Amino acid sequence: xxxxxxxxxxxxxxxxxxxxxxxxxEAAKFVEVANEVNQVxxxxxxxxxxxxxKARVA
Amino acid sequence: MLHYTEKIREIAGRLLKQGVxxxxxGYRKGSVPMMNNPLxxxxxxxxxxxxxxxxxxxxxxxxxxxRKDRIGIVATGCxxxxxxxxxxxxxxxxxxxxxVGIPCTGMISHRAVIRAVGGREIIEFEEQGERFLVRGRDxxxxxxxxxxxxxxxxxxxxxxxxxxxxxxxxxxxxxxxxDVYRDVEKVEQMSSEDRRGFFSRxxxxxxxxxxxxxxxxxxxxxxxxxxxxxxxxxxxxIDPVDTMTFHLLRAFHxxxxxxDCGACERACPMGIPVRQFTKKLNKDxxxxxxxxxxxxxxxxxxxxxxxxxxxxxFIR
Numbered sequence: 001x002x003x004x005x006x007x008x009x010x011x012x013x014x015x016x017x018x019x020x021x022x023x024x025x026e027a028a029k030f031v032e033v034a035n036e037v038n039q040v041x042x043x044x045x046x047x048x049x050x051x052x053x054k055a056r057v058a
Numbered sequence: 059m060l061h062y063t064e065k066i067r068e069i070a071g072r073l074l075k076q077g078v079x080x081x082x083x084g085y086r087k088g089s090v091p092m093m094n095n096p097l098x099x100x101x102x103x104x105x106x107x108x109x110x111x112x113x114x115x116x117x118x119x120x121x122x123x124x125r126k127d128r129i130g131i132v133a134t135g136c137x138x139x140x141x142x143x144x145x146x147x148x149x150x151x152x153x154x155x156x157x158v159g160i161p162c163t164g165m166i167s168h169r170a171v172i173r174a175v176g177g178r179e180i181i182e183f184e185e186q187g188e189r190f191l192v193r194g195r196d197x198x199x200x201x202x203x204x205x206x207x208x209x210x211x212x213x214x215x216x217x218x219x220x221x222x223x224x225x226x227x228x229x230x231x232x233x234x235x236x237d238v239y240r241d242v243e244k245v246e247q248m249s250s251e252d253r254r255g256f257f258s259r260x261x262x263x264x265x266x267x268x269x270x271x272x273x274x275x276x277x278x279x280x281x282x283x284x285x286x287x288x289x290x291x292x293x294x295x296i297d298p299v300d301t302m303t304f305h306l307l308r309a310f311h312x313x314x315x316x317x318d319c320g321a322c323e324r325a326c327p328m329g330i331p332v333r334q335f336t337k338k339l340n341k342d343x344x345x346x347x348x349x350x351x352x353x354x355x356x357x358x359x360x361x362x363x364x365x366x367x368x369x370x371x372f373i374r
Contacts, residue, residue, distance in 0.1 A: 001372050002313050002342050002361075006306065009246065009338050011254025020374035033374055049254055052299040 012049055015040045060185045062110040062160055065226050066132055069158055073130045074102035079156050080127035085114040091183040091192070092168040096121060111185045112203060115165035117321040119143075119275035122150045129155055134162035135232075136210075136319035138219035139352025140275045143315055146355060149278060159222030161230040164203070164211035165320070166190065169329055171206055175199060210320035210333060213238045220353055239341045245334065257302070263328040264301045266294070270332050273325035276312050283307060309335030314343045314361045317352050 004017055018040075020033045070082040086097040087109040094113045098121060099105065110132070118131055119140035129150075133141060138159060144150045171192060172180065182193040191200045215232040219225065245253060268284060271277045283291045284304055292307065293300035309332075316336045323333050343349050346369050347360035 001346060001369050002339055003310060004372050005342050006310060006313075006335070006338060008250070009253060010257040010302070010306065010335075011250055011252075013250055018374070019372050036374075050299055050302060052293065052297060 013044055015044055016047065059160070059163060060111050062226050063108065066110055066158065067105040067108050069224065069226075070099065070108055070130060071102045071105040073156060074100070074105070078128070079130035081125075082108075082130040083118050083121050084108045084132040085110060085116075085118075088113070091180050092166065092171065110160070111183075112164065112166045112190070113168065113183070115208060115320060115324045116273060117275045117319045120273070120278075120321075122155075123275075123278040124149060125154070127154070130158060131155060132158050132160060133219050133222065134160050135214065135216040135218050135220065136162075136317045138221045139216060139317040140319060142221055142352040142355055143317070143359075144275070146352075146359065147315075152355070155223075157219065157222045157224075159219030159225040161219070161225070161227050162211075162214075162217045163230055164207040164214065164217070165324075166203060166206050167208045168324075171201065174201065174206070208320050208324065209241070209331075210318045210323070214318075216353070221355075239337065241334070242338050242341050245338075257334070258298060260330060260334065261301050261305055262298065263330055264296070264305070265328060266296055266301060266304065267327060269325040269327060270322035270330075271308055273321040274308075274312070275319075275321070276315050277308070305332065305335055308332075309339060312336050313339045314347070314349060314359045315351050316340055 004019070007017060008014055018037045022030050022033060066084055070084065073079045074082055080100065082099050084097055085094040086107045088094045092113045094109060094111070094116075096116055096118055097107055099107065117137055117140055118133065119137050122129060122131065122141065122144055131141070138157065141150070141155065141157065145152050175192060175194065175197065178194045178197060180192045180194050184191045184193070185203075188203050189200050190203055191198065213233045213235065215238065217232050218229045245256060248256065268282070271282060271284070284294070292303045316339065318333065318337060318340060320333065322336070323331060326332055340350075343360060349360045351359065
């Protein structure tokens with residue numbers, strides 16, 4: 001929670017970061033969560049923040 | 059706070075002479091005005107080097123990590139809280155320490171003073187009770203100390219040492235307002251986009267010197283993640299993303315441990331308000347775990363224990 005709050009505090013879009021705890025026996029939950037994450041992130045579009053394109057050299 | 063100097067010298071001399079401690083840690087007057095240096099002495103004859111005024115803002119707890127000898131140390135409220143954290147984290151044991159407590163009325167922000175004199179060079183600093191005087195080649199000005207406190211000192215709720223063997227004066231009142239986190243709240247109210255800009259601009263001046271880390275008593279790992287190269291956790295360039303990663307991780311390593319002593323901000327050569335990161339964490343730790351670091355030896359830090367009622371609304 002602290003990490004999520006900090007990252008969103010410095011400007012990471014809400015919805016970019018997800019946490020879940022899924023047991024190896026919970027296949028259905030895995031599918032559900034994966035689909036949900038996929039959907040939310042797709043709506044947000046490609047990440048622009050904290051993405052290192054290329055090392056900048058002087 | 060000047061009058062504590064004599065007392066500190068006297069106590070240090072006594073402790074060293076009597077063999078109560080092997081080393082005494084305090085401050086000495088810096089070679090540059092308003093920049094007092096940490097000082098470790100072993101010889102009871104050199105206690106005259108010890109000094110105390112409102113420029114003793116580096117955190118002495120930094121010099122305790124892993125020591126095996128007996129140590130006398132000068133501690134204000136925040137330093138004592140860091141000592142507690144050190145004891146809780148097994149970096150030093152209570153029995154090795156003789157803590158000389160100082161009720162602290164706050165440290166002066168040298169940057170604010172330099173701004174106030176228009177960036178002219180200050181060659182002399184003199185504290186006179188609640189006021190202080192700065193002198194340059196062709197000017198002399200007197201300021202009220204309370205107008206120039208470091209921003210963390212201005213809202214300090216724990217100016218008195220929480221742990222000490224000897225106290226040098228009467229307790230002083232701490233800050234009682236409920237707006238300690240006003241600066242963090244102000245940023246919280248900005249939009250996500252604006253905050254991204256705010257923090258990116260803020261660290262754009264960072265030269266990755268790691269002075270903030272070095273000044274921090276919490277940063278005592280034998281090898282810091284930024285210095286490792288196998289594996290390399292974070293890029294070593296001044297690419298904005300690398301720099302942001304460094305600041306995020308540095309702050310997160312202090313989660314639930316930071317006492318807001320302000321050493322990081324004071325040490326930053328670029329004047330970056332790096333406490334903006336740690337203070338957000340302090341605020342959240344207080345809201346989520348009702349925790350403030352270093353207030354007692356009995357409790358374990360929040361990130362060190364599991365409780366059934368820990369907040370887990372973010373996990374699916």
